[in-house]
Amino acid sequence: MKWGCRTLVGYDRHGLGYTRQGRGNNVPNTIILPKLGIEYGICLGERSVPDIEGFWKAFETTLKLCEKGLLERFAIMAKQSPKAAPFMYQNNTIQDARKCKKNVYEALKHNTLAIGYIGIAEMCQALFGKNHAEDKEVHKFALSVVKRINEFATEASERNDLNFSCYATPAENLCRTALKALREQYGVIKNVTSHDYLTNSHHVPVWEKVSIKQKLDIEAPFCKYPTGGNITYIELDSTFVKNTKAVEDIIDYAFNTLDIPYLAFNFPIDSCLDCGYQGEFNDKCPECGSKNIQQLRRVTGYLSTDYRNFNDGKRKEVEERVKHSRYINAE
Template identity: 30%
Template sequence: MKTCRSFLSPYKDENGNYKFYGRLNQGVVTLNLVDIALSSEGDYEKFWNLMEQRTELCHKALLCRHKRLEGTLSDVAPLLWQYGAFARLEKGEKIDKLLHNGYSSISLGYAGLYECVKYMTGKSHIDSQEGHDFGIKVMQFMNDKCDQWNKEHYIGFSIYGSPIENTTYKFAKCLQKRFGIIKGITDRNYITNSYHTFVKEPINAFDKLAKESEFQALSLGGAISYVETDGLVNNVDAILEMNKFIYDHIMYAEENTKSDYCQICGYDGEIKIIDEGGELIWECPNCHNRNKDKMNVARRTCGYIGTNYWGKGRTQEIKERYVHMTDIAEDL
C-alpha cells in the first residue's frame, strides 16, 4: 500500500460486485521527466526515443517488484492478508491471486513535468497553449504505456504522481551533477512534483485547480493538487468556496495552511524560513527563536501534513511557495 494519493481502478469480484476497500498497491518506480528532457538536448525525436527507453526501464523494474511479491505466503503479515486489511486468505496460502487481473495496482511514477515542458518548449504547461499541449502528450504517452503493459501482463499498471518527499532533492542534485546549473530548470534544490504548477507561479487558487484538473485526469494511478494558503481564520467564506470548487472541478485537492507555535514567546503565526548564505533556518519572526526544539511547525509536504522538518530540497520548495489564497476576505 502507498501514500494517500494512490488511486485504484474499478475492479469487480467473482460475483460481479465492485470492490474498492481492502485492495493494495504493489509499489512504484518514478520516471525523472526532467532528466529525459535535458538528455534530449531539446530534440523532440530524441526526447520521444528516450521516453521509450526510460519507460521500458521502469517497466522492467516494476516487474521485478511484482515477481518479488509472487509466492509470498499470507503468514508473513496475518493482519494484512488473513484478517481482512487486504484480504482473508488461508494460513499458508500464497497472495498471488491478489497481484493479478487488476485487483491491485502497480505504479509508473513521474516527477518534474513542469521542468520537462519548460526546457523543451520554453513555456509552462499551465500558462501557455504550446506548453499545455506538450505536457498532455507526455501524460498520454505514459498512459498508453500502462495500457500496453496491462494487455501484456494483466497486472494493473497506472501512472502515479509521485510525492518525491526526499527524492526531490536527490533528483535535483543528480541533475545538477549531470547537466550543470541551467536557469529555471536545475538552479534549485528541488524539482516540481508530478504535474503541479511551478511553486513560484503567481496564479490564483481557482485558476490553478481548474488548469491542473486536466492533468490530474490523466494521472490515473493517483494524484493530488494543492492550494497554498494563509491561516484563513478571518476568511472562512474562502474555504467554503474553495471546497465547492474542488468538488465541482477536480478529483482530489487540499488546502495547505500553516499551524505554527513558538514555545518561547507564544507567537502562533507563521514561523518563517530565513536564508543565511544558502543555509535555510526556521525562525520565529517575533522573538527570533531558531531552536527547533522550542517551536512547532506544521506544513503539508506533498500530501501529508508533517511536523518533523524536512530536507534541504523540500525546505527550499516550502519557502518558495506562492500563496494562492490569503487571510484577507476581500480577495474572494
C-alpha cells in the first residue's frame, strides 16, 4: 500500500466518499505508453504517418490487461488474514478493520486500484516525431489518451464494484527499467529511448527549454484526469526563490487561473560539509574547493539528501533538468 506523496485515494464507492483517513492505494499498474508509440508511430521509419487506429486498438487491449492484473493482485491481497498485519486491524488504523474476520476484503474495498501511465512525451515523439510541448495537435492527442485512462477507470469501477483510479505514476525505478526494456527491443531512438529515463507521466521533458508559464500551461489540462494523483514541478535557480513576489505570482497563476491541484518548486541546495557554504555546486565547493559536499534535490516526491544515491536513470534526469526560471515566455 502506498500513502502520501502525490498519490490520492479519490472517491470511495463503498460509502466513505472522499474520506481519506484510513484509506490508501492497494496497488498500481503502469502503462508504458512509449511502447505503443513506437509500435504504431513513425519513429522506426516503417510508415510515414502514424497508425492512429492501430494505436487506439492496442491501447484498449492494454487497459483491459491492466484491469485484469490489478484485479488478480487485489484478490491475493484481499484473501489475507487480518492477522498478517495485526497492528492495522487491531487498532482500527484502516477503515472497517473491525469488520475483517477471515480476510481483509471489507477494509481493502475502500482503497484504490491505480491505472498509471509513464512517458506521454516519448509516446508522442515516437508517434508523431514531436512531443506534446512542441505542437498543439500533438498536445490534444496526448490529452485524449489520459482522458481515456480516466474514463476507463470509471468503467472498471462500475464493472468490478471497486475504486479504480487514473494515476500519474511517480516511477522512481520504472523510469529506468522500462527504458532499458524498450532499448533492448527497439534500440536507441532519438528523444524516445535516447535519454537514460522515460519522462514522468504527462510532464514536459526536463530538457525542453520552456518558461515557467509555458510549463504550467502545457501540463495544467492533464491534471484533472489523474484521480489517483499527479504533481506539477517547476525548476528554479537557487537565487530565484529569494524573489518572494515572483514565487507568489506563480502560485496564484497555477492555483487560481489554471486550477493545478499540486504544485512543487524544485531548487538546488548544495552544502559543503567542510566549510558550511551553501549554493549550487558542480562537483566541488566554490568557497574552499572541498569535494566533501552534499547535493540536496527533490528527485521525485521527497527531498533526497543526496540525489547521487538514486538509480542512474533518475540521476541523469536530474542532471538534464533545465531551469524554467531562466526562460521567458515565447508568446
